[in-house]
Amino acid sequence: MFEIFTLLANWLAYDLVGLSPDTKLGSSLHFFIEDTTKILFLLVVMIYLIALARASLNLERVRAYIQQKHRFMGYVFGSGFGAITPFCSCSSIPLFLGFTSAGIPLGITMAFLFTSPIINEVAVIMLWGLLGWKFTLAYIVIGMAVGIIGGMILDAVKGERWLKDFAAKAYQAAAAETREHDVDVPEAPKLTMAERHQFAKDELREIVGRIWKWVLIGVGLGAALHGFVPDGWFAENLGSGQWWSVPAAVFAGLPLYSNATGVIPVMESLIVKGLPVGTTLAFCMATVAASFPEFIMLKQVMTYRLLAMIFVILLANFMVVGWIINGIGPWLFAGF
Amino acid sequence: MKRVEVLGTGCKKCVTTAESIERVAQELAQSVEVIKVTDPAKIMAYKVMSTPAVAIDGKVVHSGSIPERSKIVGWLES
Known part of the structure; x- marks a missing residue:
C-alpha cells in the first residue's frame, strides 16, 4: 500500500531531477522524498483518526x-x-x-512520565511506516517496560522520601486518606461528532505544526546516512553487538535532545547499515527519554538526589534493554 | 476589578494566554489584573493538571489549552 510513495520518489528523483539511483546523492534524495511524503501522509491521517477517538479522554x-x-x-x-x-x-x-496530591505512588506517576516521550501515536505511526509492525510492537513493549520497571525501582527504594517538602506532604496527606474510600471515575464528557471533529482538527494542526521540522531533519539525517554510509559499515567498524557498543550508544544519545519523531528515521538507517537493533534502540531511548529540559523542570518538585537516582535508573534500563535485544535480536528479527 | 490568574509553569502557551486576555480586556475597556502564577505549589492548590489554566477571582474556569477569544470575552463580560 506504500508503493505509491516509492513511485513518487522514483519519478521526482530519477526522472525529474535526473539523478541515477546508483549515485550517493540520487539514493539519498530518493530516500528523503519517499520517507517524508510517506510519513507526513500517515501522520495527517492517523493523528486525526486517533484524536477523534480520544477526544473524551x-x-x-x-x-x-x-x-x-x-x-x-x-x-x-x-x-x-x-x-x-x-x-x-x-x-x-x-x-x-496532580497525581502525587491524589496519593498515586511516585513510581506509578513516573511510569507515566517515563513512557510518555518514548511512545506516542507519532512514534508508532513512523515506526510502522518505516520499520514494519514487528519492530513497532517490540518498541512498544520495550518502551512500556522501561517505564514500568523504572517506576517499580523508584518505589522499591522509597524515592518519595526525596520529593520537595510541599510535594511530599501533599502525597502523604492524600495517601492516608484515599485508602479509606474508593475512587469514582468521572463520567466521560458527552461529545457530539462536531466537537470531536473540532478537537481532532486542532490536535492535527498543533501536532503537525510542532513536528514537521523534526520529520524533515530526522529523515534528512537518515537519508544522508542511507546514501553516504556503505551498507554494513557499522557491523564492520563497530563490531556486531559487542557489549560496549550499548553503553557507548547510550552516552552518545544523552547530550542529543530530540523527540521520537526526529530520531526514528535515523534509527531506520542505522539498522540497515548494520548497527545492532539493541544498540540502536538504546541510542534512541537515551536521546528521547532522558532529556535535560525535562530534568530541569522536575527540579521544581524533586531534590537533586531523587533526580540523580531517576537518571541512573533510566540509563541502566536503556543499557539492559540494549543488551537483551542484541542477545535475542537475531532470533526476534529474523528476516528483518 | 477582576483578578485573572494564568496558571502554568512558564511555557510559551501560558505567555500567549496571558497576553490574549490582556488584549481582549483592553479592547473591551475592562480593567483587569492579569497575574501569571508559576509556583507549582499554588498550581497544585488549584487542583489543575493541564496548563495553561485560567482562574478568575480564585475560581478555575479553564484548563489545558490557550482559551478561544469568545471564551475570554465571556469571562470578562460576565
Whole structure:
C-alpha cells in the first residue's frame, strides 16, 4: 500500500531531477522524498483518526482509573496511559503534582512520565511506516517496560522520601486518606461528532505544526546516512553487538535532545547499515527519554538526589534493554 | 476589578494566554489584573493538571489549552 510513495520518489528523483539511483546523492534524495511524503501522509491521517477517538479522554479520568487499580496494575496502567494520553511536556509539573496530591505512588506517576516521550501515536505511526509492525510492537513493549520497571525501582527504594517538602506532604496527606474510600471515575464528557471533529482538527494542526521540522531533519539525517554510509559499515567498524557498543550508544544519545519523531528515521538507517537493533534502540531511548529540559523542570518538585537516582535508573534500563535485544535480536528479527 | 490568574509553569502557551486576555480586556475597556502564577505549589492548590489554566477571582474556569477569544470575552463580560 506504500508503493505509491516509492513511485513518487522514483519519478521526482530519477526522472525529474535526473539523478541515477546508483549515485550517493540520487539514493539519498530518493530516500528523503519517499520517507517524508510517506510519513507526513500517515501522520495527517492517523493523528486525526486517533484524536477523534480520544477526544473524551482527560487527565482527571486517567488519574481516577489509575487510582482504582491494584498496585502492580497501577504501573502498567500508568505506563499505558503515558503512551496514549495527549500531553505536552510543559504540563509535566502540574500533572506530576496532580497525581502525587491524589496519593498515586511516585513510581506509578513516573511510569507515566517515563513512557510518555518514548511512545506516542507519532512514534508508532513512523515506526510502522518505516520499520514494519514487528519492530513497532517490540518498541512498544520495550518502551512500556522501561517505564514500568523504572517506576517499580523508584518505589522499591522509597524515592518519595526525596520529593520537595510541599510535594511530599501533599502525597502523604492524600495517601492516608484515599485508602479509606474508593475512587469514582468521572463520567466521560458527552461529545457530539462536531466537537470531536473540532478537537481532532486542532490536535492535527498543533501536532503537525510542532513536528514537521523534526520529520524533515530526522529523515534528512537518515537519508544522508542511507546514501553516504556503505551498507554494513557499522557491523564492520563497530563490531556486531559487542557489549560496549550499548553503553557507548547510550552516552552518545544523552547530550542529543530530540523527540521520537526526529530520531526514528535515523534509527531506520542505522539498522540497515548494520548497527545492532539493541544498540540502536538504546541510542534512541537515551536521546528521547532522558532529556535535560525535562530534568530541569522536575527540579521544581524533586531534590537533586531523587533526580540523580531517576537518571541512573533510566540509563541502566536503556543499557539492559540494549543488551537483551542484541542477545535475542537475531532470533526476534529474523528476516528483518 | 477582576483578578485573572494564568496558571502554568512558564511555557510559551501560558505567555500567549496571558497576553490574549490582556488584549481582549483592553479592547473591551475592562480593567483587569492579569497575574501569571508559576509556583507549582499554588498550581497544585488549584487542583489543575493541564496548563495553561485560567482562574478568575480564585475560581478555575479553564484548563489545558490557550482559551478561544469568545471564551475570554465571556469571562470578562460576565
